[in-house]
Amino acid sequence: MLMKKLLAVSLLAALAFAQDHAALRQAMKTAGSSFGSLRKSVDAKDGAATADAAEKLASVFPAVRAHFEEHKMQDGIDFASTAEKSLKALAEAAKAGDWDKASAELKTIGGTCQGCHAAHREKLPDGTYKMK
Numbered sequence: 001m002l003m004k005k006l007l008a009v010s011l012l013a014a015l016a017f018a019q020d021h022a023a024l025r026q027a028m029k030t031a032g033s034s035f036g037s038l039r040k041s042v043d044a045k046d047g048a049a050t051a052d053a054a055e056k057l058a059s060v061f062p063a064v065r066a067h068f069e070e071h072k073m074q075d076g077i078d079f080a081s082t083a084e085k086s087l088k089a090l091a092e093a094a095k096a097g098d099w100d101k102a103s104a105e106l107k108t109i110g111g112t113c114q115g116c117h118a119a120h121r122e123k124l125p126d127g128t129y130k131m132k
């Protein structure tokens, strides 16, 4: 009886972890495609498209931050917070037509992608990634 309970609990925990991880992966797939659009629209100085892409990208980072909070990884939490803040600032700059500020924010955002990937992303032999 106790064994069964323990088994059920650990199964649930494993399931929760897998779901949580799937959420991170989904967030990152969205991040990858939105960041591509964002770069192009900043290059083209397209205010509406930039604000759109930046807002879409900003919306994935609360889930990313929550994931790193669960794993108690402070640097990851900081990268995710900076990315979200900077994306919101980029959206505002694009709406205001301030392209110097927009470019500066884009650099900060790119730095958070690279910084977090260097610290927490591992490439597997089959070309997919996992968190480390």
Ligand code: HEC
Residues within 6 Å of the ligand: 024, 025, 028, 029, 031, 032, 033, 035, 057, 064, 068, 076, 077, 079, 080, 083, 109, 110, 112, 113, 114, 116, 117, 120, 121, 122, 128, 129, 130, 131, 132
């Ligand atoms: C707080 C940490 C963190 C930040 C910030 C972050 N990433 Fe990631 N990213 C990860 C981790 C961890 C993985 C590996 C996840 C996995 O698949 O297990 C990943 C995976 C990815 C992948 C591969 C997804 C796939 O499986 O196909 C892409 C693309 C990606 N990130 C893009 C970005 C972009 C673009 C940014 C910045 C706008 C960004 N990431 C910011 C942590 C982060």
